[in-house]
Amino acid sequence: MRTIGVLLLPGTRVFDFAVVNEVWSVDRTPHEVGPFEVRLCGPAKRPVELHPAGSVTPSHGLTGLTGCDLVVVLGRADPRADVPATVRVALRAVHAEGVTVAALCSGAFTLAAAGLLDGRRATTHWALLDELASAYPTTTVERDVLYTEHDGLLTSAGVVGGLDLCLHLVRRDLGIRVANTLARRLVMPAVRQGGQAQYVDAPVPARPDRGDIATTIDWALSALSDPIGVPELAARTQMSPRAFHRAFVAAVGDTPGRWLLLQRLRLAQLLLETTPLSVERVATRSGLGTPANLRRRMRAEFGTTPSTYRRTFAS
Numbered sequence: 001m002r003t004i005g006v007l008l009l010p011g012t013r014v015f016d017f018a019v020v021n022e023v024w025s026v027d028r029t030p031h032e033v034g035p036f037e038v039r040l041c042g043p044a045k046r047p048v049e050l051h052p053a054g055s056v057t058p059s060h061g062l063t064g065l066t067g068c069d070l071v072v073v074l075g076r077a078d079p080r081a082d083v084p085a086t087v088r089v090a091l092r093a094v095h096a097e098g099v100t101v102a103a104l105c106s107g108a109f110t111l112a113a114a115g116l117l118d119g120r121r122a123t124t125h126w127a128l129l130d131e132l133a134s135a136y137p138t139t140t141v142e143r144d145v146l147y148t149e150h151d152g153l154l155t156s157a158g159v160v161g162g163l164d165l166c167l168h169l170v171r172r173d174l175g176i177r178v179a180n181t182l183a184r185r186l187v188m189p190a191v192r193q194g195g196q197a198q199y200v201d202a203p204v205p206a207r208p209d210r211g212d213i214a215t216t217i218d219w220a221l222s223a224l225s226d227p228i229g230v231p232e233l234a235a236r237t238q239m240s241p242r243a244f245h246r247a248f249v250a251a252v253g254d255t256p257g258r259w260l261l262l263q264r265l266r267l268a269q270l271l272l273e274t275t276p277l278s279v280e281r282v283a284t285r286s287g288l289g290t291p292a293n294l295r296r297r298m299r300a301e302f303g304t305t306p307s308t309y310r311r312t313f314a315s
Helices: 014-024 085-096 107-113 126-135 160-174 176-186 211-221 230-237 241-252 256-274 279-285 291-302 306-313
Strands: 003-007 037-041 048-051 070-073 100-103 147-150 153-156
Touching: 003 014, 003 085, 014 037, 014 048, 014 160, 014 176, 070 085, 070 107, 085 100, 085 107, 100 107, 100 160, 107 126, 107 153, 147 160, 153 160, 160 176, 176 256, 211 230, 211 241, 211 256, 230 241, 230 256, 241 256, 256 279, 256 291, 256 306, 279 291, 279 306, 291 306
Parallel strands: 003 037, 003 070, 070 100, 100 153
Antiparallel strands: 147 153
């Protein structure tokens, strides 16, 4: 993922445009992130009005999308605004070539207008979910996720969900070490899982404010190699398992068992990238126990094996 094509249409949201450029246009090569080539592509090389203010002139026409490793479709102020036929054709062509196409926020409507979401899963800003489902009934609209990935097409929830999706793409294609470095530079959590709810009423911070849950999380992260499970987490908070489960989900947005598994998998990824430890030692150090369990969990979560992951992302 080195060349990123950004589709610019009238009414493109400034925030979405800023997110893409903050992730891929800023020179972070001193921190071992990048370099990337970002192509700003539009139907014509004329200034494109942004919402709510400003404009930008594309550096490329639609042909600039060809040859990219990733094409990002930005959200628009009017999600149902016209999508020119040339744009629809160009998006279908790059997807047919095997290029990953990602839509931020209401950009899902642009993909749908191009026919790319027919029979596929997608999401968008929570306030637009019903509209997306009504306008494109052949699309399976996911309502409680931050982002979706289906057949090389990705969509995200609104606003900050787009940044989560961008970090997911960096992590998927460049490894967890690069994604962690980028997240630190952006001062945001390295991972918010795609299946996490959008939290319409009360967004949840990366580290919960509730003291007993936050303290338990800190303790668990320092003891991932130990044989701890949900009962031990509940005991740390002096709650019953049922009460702890409810409190944890309310504070973190995920079940304690799922959260613990994902932390162990992230640690395993980091160890595979940055150390020469054997797969057996990585399994032990990450708390996943055996190489067989590590392989099974990584294949289920990431679609790869520890050895393949190491060959791809080792420092």
